Amino acid sequence: QKEVEQDPGPLSVPEGAIVSLNCTYSNSAFQYFMWYRQYSRKGPELLMYTYSSGNKEDGRFTAQVDKSSKYISLFIRDSQPSDSATYLCAMTTGNQFYFGTGTSLTVIP
Amino acid sequence: DTAVSQTPKYLVTQMGNDKSIKCEQNLGHDTMYWYKQDSKKFLKIMFSYNNKELIINETVPNRFSPKSPDKAHLNLHINSLELGDSAVYFCASSQNGGPYEQYFGPGTRLTVT
Numbered sequence: 524q525k526e527v528e529q530d531p532g533p534l535s536v537p538e539g540a541i542v543s544l545n546c547t548y549s550n551s552a553f554q555y556f557m558w559y560r561q562y563s564r565k566g567p568e569l570l571m572y573t574y575s576s577g578n579k580e581d582g583r584f585t586a587q588v589d590k591s592s593k594y595i596s597l598f599i600r601d602s603q604p605s606d607s608a609t610y611l612c613a614m615t616t617g618n619q620f621y622f623g624t625g626t627s628l629t630v631i632p
Numbered sequence: 633d634t635a636v637s638q639t640p641k642y643l644v645t646q647m648g649n650d651k652s653i654k655c656e657q658n659l660g661h662d663t664m665y666w667y668k669q670d671s672k673k674f675l676k677i678m679f680s681y682n683n684k685e686l687i688i689n690e691t692v693p694n695r696f697s698p699k700s701p702d703k704a705h706l707n708l709h710i711n712s713l714e715l716g717d718s719a720v721y722f723c724a725s726s727q728n729g730g731p732y733e734q735y736f737g738p739g740t741r742l743t744v745t
Contacts, residue, residue, distance in 0.1 A: 531673075555731070559736075564741075565739070566736035566738050567675070567736045568736070572732040572733060574732075617731055618680075618731070620665075
């Protein structure tokens with residue numbers, strides 16, 4: 524079993540839609556949960572991180588962590604064409620790092 | 633000013649050659665990382681240095697050797713390149729105590745023919 528599982532998509536939505544991206548994991552020792560956005564041929568860019576369970580909001584982005592279910596989500600409200608990218612979830616115990624394989628998102632104008 | 637920079641951006645070389653990739657960060661961070669991203673976009677950590685000291689050394693062939701001359705630089709040397717080494721290599725950095733907040737470089741696209 525992989526440490527982190529993420530549906531690769533691709534996901535295609537119309538502009539203005541709410542997007543839900545998800546990851547599951549197996550290691551209960553993970554403490555920090557991150558979401559990165561990666562545009563084509565660029566390096567990953569940190570969107571947000573969350574410590575332990577709960578929600579965190581930043582503008583149109585909301586990250587949710589449910590440690591009891593080992594499930595994390597990223598919601599994008601009012602999606603824009605500029606949100607078209609690959610979204611990578613990532614988790615760390617502090618000295619172990621694991622990334623999901625990324626979900627490719629296209630927002631259609 | 634670029635926060636994390638890598639050189640070269642593209643590297644095409646033949647099997648058996650030795651090559652190096654350089655990384656520099658101007659963020660004042662203490663920790664630097666090397667990641668490998670394969671053709672399926674899977675990103676896997678290879679090494680991590682904290683203040684010039686190796687702290688993470690994942691299972692990678694010993695043909696890969698990182699070197700950190702100072703805390704702002706982390707280089708990756710690869711000996712006897714193989715076809716399977718073809719990938720995008722990313723350097724990243726983070727502040728001490730903040731491994732969850734990593735800043736990535738633009739990547740080096742290595743193609744081994």
